[in-house]
Amino acid sequence: MKANANHKPERFTKSHGKLFYNYNIIQSKEIEKEEASFNYEYVEVLDKEKASIINAIMRAKYTINDEIALINNKFRGEAKDLTDYDDYQAERIRVKEIANTTAADIK
Numbered sequence: 277m278k279a280n281a282n283h284k285p286e287r288f289t290k291s292h293g294k295l296f297y298n299y300n301i302i303q304s305k306e307i308e309k310e311e312a313s314f315n316y317e318y319v320e321v322l323d324k325e326k327a328s329i330i331n332a333i334m335r336a337k338y339t340i341n342d343e344i345a346l347i348n349n350k351f352r353g354e355a356k357d358l359t360d361y362d363d364y365q366a367e368r369i370r371v372k373e374i375a376n377t378t379a380a381d382i383k
Contacts, residue, residue: 277336281314287378288324297321297329299374324382329375337367 279285285298301316319332334343343364350361 277319278315278317281316282311284314285316285318287381288321289318294320295323297324297332297378299333299378326375326379329378330371333371333374334368338364 279298284303285301287298289296289298296318297320298316298318301314303312303314305312319336321328321332338346346361346364350358
């Protein structure tokens with residue numbers, strides 16, 4: 277989900293007993309107000325482990341059924357247009373890079 281805050285959000289936050297991972301944090305400046313704000317995305321995670329981060333971000337975009345269909349269509353030769361599969365692979369790479377950066381920051 278997308279969000280905005282007047283302060284830079286921490287990488288992990290807790291709210292109502294749930295753990296959230298904040299990513300793609302980008303500072304923007306509202307010209308009219310001259311105040312900094314931060315646009316970011318967030319997902320609920322089980323813990324701070326890399327696998328949990330990857331799973332949560334991927335689930336926000338693709339269901340398990342979506343992933344299985346993309347993979348099956350690709351390998352059965354049923355995909356007429358591989359753009360969806362290529363987009364899926366690009367997203368996997370992007371998400372792993374996000375998780376790797378966070379894992380390095382935690383250590």
